Amino acid sequence: MEFFENFKILQSIIILAVAFLLRFLITNSLRKIQIKFGFQRARILVTNKVVSFLIFATAIIVVAFLWGVDEKQLVLFISSFLTILGIAFFAQWSMLSNITAGLILFINYPVKIGDSITILEKDNDLTGQIKDIGVFFITLTTKDGQNVSIPNSLILQKMIKYK
Known part of the structure; x- marks a missing residue:
């Protein structure tokens, strides 16, 4: 034993x-x-x-x-x-979807920090340089120097044009 x-x-x-x-x-x-x-x-x-x-x-x-x-x-x-x-x-469903989207963006997304992207909207496109990709948000710096935070789940739902 x-x-x-x-x-x-x-x-x-x-x-x-x-x-x-x-x-x-x-x-x-x-x-x-x-x-x-x-x-x-x-x-x-x-x-x-x-x-x-x-x-x-x-x-x-x-x-x-x-x-x-x-x-x-x-x-x-x-x-x-x-x-x-x-x-x-x-x-906290939106929080969970943003975390999941953040992991997807981290693993399998064609852009990285420092790249310029345009988020194509119906009425108003948003162009900026990716400053940070966090767990919940992506932070863009626009041409006029403003920082804009966008939820990760929204990034996966929108069409993105990148260079």
């Missing part, structure tokens, strides 16, 4: 070591992406926190299963937690 407990401890240590190694590799990759594409440090830090949370949450769940936590109880706990989280996010 003692052999199996020692083996579980060794497996738990290996799982946590793999999680730390994976986090280290992803953190270094995010730094390289920041340098290559000119993303702001704050955006990389937010992405790093989300990825780290997901890695360690997965590692903890795997270790819990390894030590014999009942699957039904764990699923009940996780589903209850996600239900409460879902209700909280539903109350």
Whole structure:
């Protein structure tokens, strides 16, 4: 019996070591992406926190299963937690959509900080240089020096012309 407990401890240590190694590799990759594409440090830090949370949450769940936590109880706990989280996010739906849009803009969008874009509107186009791409807003500096903040979700809904 003692052999199996020692083996579980060794497996738990290996799982946590793999999680730390994976986090280290992803953190270094995010730094390289920041340098290559000119993303702001704050955006990389937010992405790093989300990825780290997901890695360690997965590692903890795997270790819990390894030590014999009942699957039904764990699923009940996780589903209850996600239900409460879902209700909280539903109350702040626009905030959640802006965060999601910010991640999409960060990962898969053809413009970066410093690029000039024009947001094509029906009545009034808006042209400016991207000053910041944050978690909730993109900040543009117009030709007359004004800073304009636009919600990330709105950027994904509008047609954009860029150079």
